[in-house]
Amino acid sequence: MFTTRPAVRRRALVAPGTAVTLALVLAACGSSGESSSMPGMDHGATAATSPAATGSPSKDSPSKGHMPGMDHMAGGDGLASAEDGYRLGSPNATLAAGERTAYRFTVTGPDAKPVTAFALDQTKRMHFYAIRTDLTGFQHLHPTMAADGTWTADLSALAPGSWRMFASFTPDGGAGKGTAFVLSRAVTVPGTEKRTPLPAAAARARVDGYTVTVQGEPMAGMSHPLTVTVTKDGRPVTTLQPYLDTYAHLTAFHEGDTAFAHLHPTTRVDGDHGGPRLAFDAELPTAGNWRLFLQFRAGGELHTAALTLKVG
Structure with a gap:
């Protein structure tokens, strides 16, 4: 089938x-469980670096940059926090290092209200990704949503450095119904960074x-x-x-x-x-x-x- x-x-x-x-x-490295959380990957959760891209001007700002799709791919390069009236918001600009932590966020629509209706995409209504800016520490999670539209992603321990949090979703109503979005925000994890080539x-x-x-x-x-x-x-x-x-x-x-x-x-x-x-x-x-x-x-x-x- x-x-x-x-x-x-x-x-x-x-x-x-x-x-x-x-x-x-x-x-x-391998792991089990549907959360798909793989902190550190081949470099280990304690290895963190932050390349020069940390200061990219496109971060956390609206952008119309797009990238091609194939059999199924969300639109955009994911570097904007807002697009076509949809915005990724979060109170978490920093997260603690070395311990499990929760990243909370909301998606608001063109009416500035939290979106609560999302279409299933590969059996999930939200795919969430965390990546350090040296491209280590990858985590792929499927967060849970409260009735008010607040999502919670339970992250495994993060190493110090600059991270980016991506939300991939498709609204199931409103102006963006049926449109795939990827939005993201930068997060800082305080501590001493270590560069990994x-x-x-x-x-x-x-x-x-x-x-x-x-x-x-x-x-x-x-x-x-x-x-x-x-x-x-x-x-x-x-x-x-x-x-x-x-x-x-x-x-x-x-x-x-x-x-x-x-x-x-x-x-x-x-x-x-x-x-x-x-x-x-x-x-x-x-x-x-x-x-x-x-x-x-x-x-x-x-x-x-x-x-x-x-x-x-």
Whole structure:
């Protein structure tokens, strides 16, 4: 059967697409649970850095920058806190380091009232992402909403540094009904920061005993298929399990400004029979280094692979 998704309106593109066909290293750690919270990733939760992009003028300000979509992708590069009358607000400008903490936020509509009706997107009404500006510390959560429209994302421990919090959603009413949005705000975690260089690209890597190979060739300004192959002990894996109505969830962040991209495979979902190959039809808006986080479920556990993609 096919993955079911809501009908989503997308905005016009501004920047040319960049193919996401690649041959890269995956350096990963695994975890279980639907919260998809993977603090620290390959660098560990205590490793934090803050690149020069911290002062990007687009942060927390309205923007009309957009990026291309594929079978399902929220519109925009995610660097604005407001767009088309919708605004992401939060009382949390800083969060404590080294301990679990709650990030609270609301989405208001063109009428300045909190939005409480959201469409299901990959089985969830809200997808929330936390990323440090050195592209480490990735967390993907599904927060809970109170009756007044206040969302709470329960974050795992954050390392000191500059972070960005992304909310991906589709209103189920009002002027933005059926339109996918990604909005974000910057957050500071006080403490001593540690720089972690972005890992270099390579052909493949082992992830919790799995070998993940990503094949293709990135080319700026073009859309091209991407193939991900999953093996274990030299044998093809054909038992990938559905995760959020698909066999793999792929999120990408751009080095320097943490621009957001959200990609999904075009492979049909047929029970616990995913793999060994997953097909993507993906684009990224700009050249440079992107850090991709590939999440897939196998053996009853959620595995997360981090990879660096260089787009020319």
